[in-house]
Amino acid sequence: MKIEQEAYVVPGFLANGIHAGIKEDRKKDLSLIYSTVPATAAAVFTTNVFKAAPVLLDMERIKSGRAQAILTNSGNANAATGPEGYGDARATSAALSKRLNIQDDLVLVASTGVIGHRLPVKKIESGLDKLIKGLRPEGVSDAEEAIMTTDRFPKIAIRKGRIGAREITLCGMAKGAGMIEPHMATMLAYVMTDAHVDGAALDRIFRRAVDQSFNAVSVDGCMSTNDTAIILANGAAGNPVITNRSKSLPVFQEMLVGVLSELSQSMVRDGEGATKMIRIDVQGARTCSDARKIAYAIANSNLFKTACFGQDPNWGRIIAAAGSAGIPLPVDAVDVYFEETAVFKQGRGVARDMKKLRQIMSKETLRLRIQLDMGAKSFCLYTSDLSYDYVKINAHYHT
Amino acid sequence: MKIEQEAYVVPGFLANGIHAGIKEDRKKDLSLIYSTVPATAAAVFTTNVFKAAPVLLDMERIKSGRAQAILTNSGNANAATGPEGYGDARATSAALSKRLNIQDDLVLVASTGVIGHRLPVKKIESGLDKLIKGLRPEGVSDAEEAIMTTDRFPKIAIRKGRIGAREITLCGMAKGAGMIEPHMATMLAYVMTDAHVDGAALDRIFRRAVDQSFNAVSVDGCMSTNDTAIILANGAAGNPVITNRSKSLPVFQEMLVGVLSELSQSMVRDGEGATKMIRIDVQGARTCSDARKIAYAIANSNLFKTACFGQDPNWGRIIAAAGSAGIPLPVDAVDVYFEETAVFKQGRGVARDMKKLRQIMSKETLRLRIQLDMGAKSFCLYTSDLSYDYVKINAHYHT
Numbered sequence: 165m166k167i168e169q170e171a172y173v174v175p176g177f178l179a180n181g182i183h184a185g186i187k188e189d190r191k192k193d194l195s196l197i198y199s200t201v202p203a204t205a206a207a208v209f210t211t212n213v214f215k216a217a218p219v220l221l222d223m224e225r226i227k228s229g230r231a232q233a234i235l236t237n238s239g240n241a242n243a244a245t246g247p248e249g250y251g252d253a254r255a256t257s258a259a260l261s262k263r264l265n266i267q268d269d270l271v272l273v274a275s276t277g278v279i280g281h282r283l284p285v286k287k288i289e290s291g292l293d294k295l296i297k298g299l300r301p302e303g304v305s306d307a308e309e310a311i312m313t314t315d316r317f318p319k320i321a322i323r324k325g326r327i328g329a330r331e332i333t334l335c336g337m338a339k340g341a342g343m344i345e346p347h348m349a350t351m352l353a354y355v356m357t358d359a360h361v362d363g364a365a366l367d368r369i370f371r372r373a374v375d376q377s378f379n380a381v382s383v384d385g386c387m388s389t390n391d392t393a394i395i396l397a398n399g400a401a402g403n404p405v406i407t408n409r410s411k412s413l414p415v416f417q418e419m420l421v422g423v424l425s426e427l428s429q430s431m432v433r434d435g436e437g438a439t440k441m442i443r444i445d446v447q448g449a450r451t452c453s454d455a456r457k458i459a460y461a462i463a464n465s466n467l468f469k470t471a472c473f474g475q476d477p478n479w480g481r482i483i484a485a486a487g488s489a490g491i492p493l494p495v496d497a498v499d500v501y502f503e504e505t506a507v508f509k510q511g512r513g514v515a516r517d518m519k520k521l522r523q524i525m526s527k528e529t530l531r532l533r534i535q536l537d538m539g540a541k542s543f544c545l546y547t548s549d550l551s552y553d554y555v556k557i558n559a560h561y562h563t
Numbered sequence: 564m565k566i567e568q569e570a571y572v573v574p575g576f577l578a579n580g581i582h583a584g585i586k587e588d589r590k591k592d593l594s595l596i597y598s599t600v601p602a603t604a605a606a607v608f609t610t611n612v613f614k615a616a617p618v619l620l621d622m623e624r625i626k627s628g629r630a631q632a633i634l635t636n637s638g639n640a641n642a643a644t645g646p647e648g649y650g651d652a653r654a655t656s657a658a659l660s661k662r663l664n665i666q667d668d669l670v671l672v673a674s675t676g677v678i679g680h681r682l683p684v685k686k687i688e689s690g691l692d693k694l695i696k697g698l699r700p701e702g703v704s705d706a707e708e709a710i711m712t713t714d715r716f717p718k719i720a721i722r723k724g725r726i727g728a729r730e731i732t733l734c735g736m737a738k739g740a741g742m743i744e745p746h747m748a749t750m751l752a753y754v755m756t757d758a759h760v761d762g763a764a765l766d767r768i769f770r771r772a773v774d775q776s777f778n779a780v781s782v783d784g785c786m787s788t789n790d791t792a793i794i795l796a797n798g799a800a801g802n803p804v805i806t807n808r809s810k811s812l813p814v815f816q817e818m819l820v821g822v823l824s825e826l827s828q829s830m831v832r833d834g835e836g837a838t839k840m841i842r843i844d845v846q847g848a849r850t851c852s853d854a855r856k857i858a859y860a861i862a863n864s865n866l867f868k869t870a871c872f873g874q875d876p877n878w879g880r881i882i883a884a885a886g887s888a889g890i891p892l893p894v895d896a897v898d899v900y901f902e903e904t905a906v907f908k909q910g911r912g913v914a915r916d917m918k919k920l921r922q923i924m925s926k927e928t929l930r931l932r933i934q935l936d937m938g939a940k941s942f943c944l945y946t947s948d949l950s951y952d953y954v955k956i957n958a959h960y961h962t
Binding site: 213214243244245246249278280281389466467474476478479480481483484486488491493495508510511512513515550552554555556559 | 610611612613614640642643644645646647648677678679680788865866869870872873875877878879880882883885886887890891892894895907909910911912914949950951953954955957958959
């Protein structure tokens with residue numbers, strides 16, 4: 165898929181991506197996002213106990229609420245590499261900050277790829293001059309290409325809006341595509357914006373937007389050691405600062421949720437081996453948490469996922485999964501719909517028109533609704549099916 | 564696989580299995596186990612909210628602690644069939660008890676197969692005369708054959724032992740093979756014994772033995788609506804009654820755990836599409852519950868399961884899964900071993916001899932050990948890999 169480079173320009177940001185020799189083929193593997201001035205920054209990281217070295221380093225640095233550069237390599241995750249790996253992450257940061265002539269602690273780093281191998285620091289350092297030399301406003305698509313691993317297509321989303329008299333731009337990029345799960349869905353996602361936002365507001369709405377997007381998708385229920393989502397807001401738009409009390413906050417927030425949702429849904433579409441995107445709406449729950457648990461129990465059921473791949477309207481697997489979520493459900497207060505067609509009502513199957521159901525199941529995007537009669541809370545989740553290709557990709561990925 | 568019929572005889576028990584026309588091919592689909600006298604009985608059922616009609620009926624009846632017959636059909640789960648399905652379960656029980664001339668509430672019923680279709684009661688009733696006529700001591704293998712669905716081989720285990728001067732026999736049969744998960748692993752498992760055991764002791768040790776066997780295996784992390792495990796003890800051996808205070812209790816218990824473990828491991832070997840059985844030992848945990856959660860997080864990771872299928876010693880996926888189990892783990896207090904070979908120690912990968920690791924991964928039975936440094940509790944879990952065939956079987960199973 166060819167990306168229109170000009171489309172992804174954010175004032176005050178430069179980007180680039182190159183091949184530095186980390187991956188064995190000639191694919192791009194080193195990516196840089198650079199703000200011409202220090203930016204307000206917020207980030208969310210994996211909750212996995214085994215956090216990769218770059219995650220540990222970034223978690224320290226993000227506390228300042230400021231950052232200016234994000235250096236990412238693909239091909240090596242720098243995870244399960246102990247204190248040496250942490251040192252390697254610091255070394256690449258130092259090499260970059262020296263060349264860019266910026267404060268070292270304004271550099272964030274990220275890695276994705278194979279776990280348990282030392283980062284090829286020398287290769288990264290050798291690539292930095294070329295990487296920096298190529299920095300340009302329209303370099304986002306190259307930067308994106310260089311963070312991809314098993315992704316089949318790049319994931320970039322952009323929104324433009326107005327805060328007062330000023331136009332602001334939000335541009336996000338992400339990579340999937342396996343290990344997509346709750347509590348930080350993406351392996352890596354970066355958002356650049358020229359909006360002027362204060363640190364407290366940025367942190368709060370970024371976390372909320374991540375919850376509504378990356379934390380509402382699932383591909384295979386697996387959580388990575390490297391998941392990282394970062395937003396940089398450099399203020400180049402010159403708008404009045406957006407704070408938690410600004411009237412413009414909802415405008416910015418809606419744009420942000422729009423960008424992150426587009427990216428997270430792209431990740432599901434590009435889920436390893438995915439042939440379908442499935443939207444699961446759980447409505448009428450007592451609490452959002454209940455609705456979320458039921459939605460994830462269905463989304464992470466291999467029996468459900470394989471039925472979707474087989475285009476089989478097997479609603480029995482949906483209720484079996486929903487019933488195992490650990491939420492007490494009055495059996496006769498649960499209705500299940502495929503699009504608008506009821507398949508289960510008041511404790512019994514009501515699927516009659518199998519031809520119509522099979523036609524629904526043959527679509528590339530499925531919509532499934534679980535209607536409870538317990539309250540007014542809901543949760544919407546996007547997931548993918550489980551295909552031969554998922555097994556193929558993951559059985560033959562080399563360590 | 565040909566079963567030696569004579570091998571599976573338990574004094575005082577008769578069994579049979581026939582084709583009654585529920586399945587479309589000529590495969591056996593109606594199974595009966597019959598004790599010549601009312602037996603002491605205990606049972607464990609699925610914890611799924613959506614319990615199938617026969618489960619709801621049996622849960623009522625088992626309260627008496629007595630049963631004499633287990634009638635099972637395959638090809639139809641009688642699940643998600645509402646009050647009508649409950650009536651159907653009662654109707655088949657009534658038809659059987661009348662013909663056997665036993666109390667109706669001493670009949671337990673079970674169903675396995677497609678969810679959401681009314682039970683073909685007429686077909687079952689029409690088959691009962693032939694089913695009963697063929698009842699015989701060596702009919703266990705036919706009874707087993709008639710409860711199988713996607714199972715590739717029958718699962719029967721037998722143990723003989725002595726209580727005082729009397730020989731006692733324990734014989735168990737089970738079916739898998741998908742929807743194998745914690746909190747009741749098997750779809751269906753029945754144990755017959757001629758031992759004389761009192762109700763309280765039978766219930767207690769049966770639950771404990773189920774925890775150590777069926778609740779310690781996982782194929783796909785999916786929980787069924789129909790899971791049922793039943794034990795009938797008819798006392799035909801004439802041994803002094805086994806109570807919770809008997810010295811003979813441990814002997815009986817060890818035999819029972821032996822039978823159930825053999826059955827549960829057979830279910831894993833026969834897991835849908837399984838090419839390998841994987842034993843996961845989590846040791847040195849603070850609590851058993853922690854060890855169990857970590858073991859299941861690994862066992863249910865599709866990335867781990869596909870790596871096993873691909874014979875790839877991808878220990879990174881093991882620590883990623885272990886780290887997402889929600890248990891706080893000091894990263895440098897976790898060691899991971901493939902058989903006796905360490906692959907991860909003190910926060911970093913130590914896998915060196917890849918040839919040896921690949922040789923280990925090529926085995927039909929894998930042994931994996933997670934050694935924590937937090938306590939003295941442990942948990943041992945058996946699971947299977949995730950293959951093309953799992954997807955094939957479950958994508959093309961017809962609703």
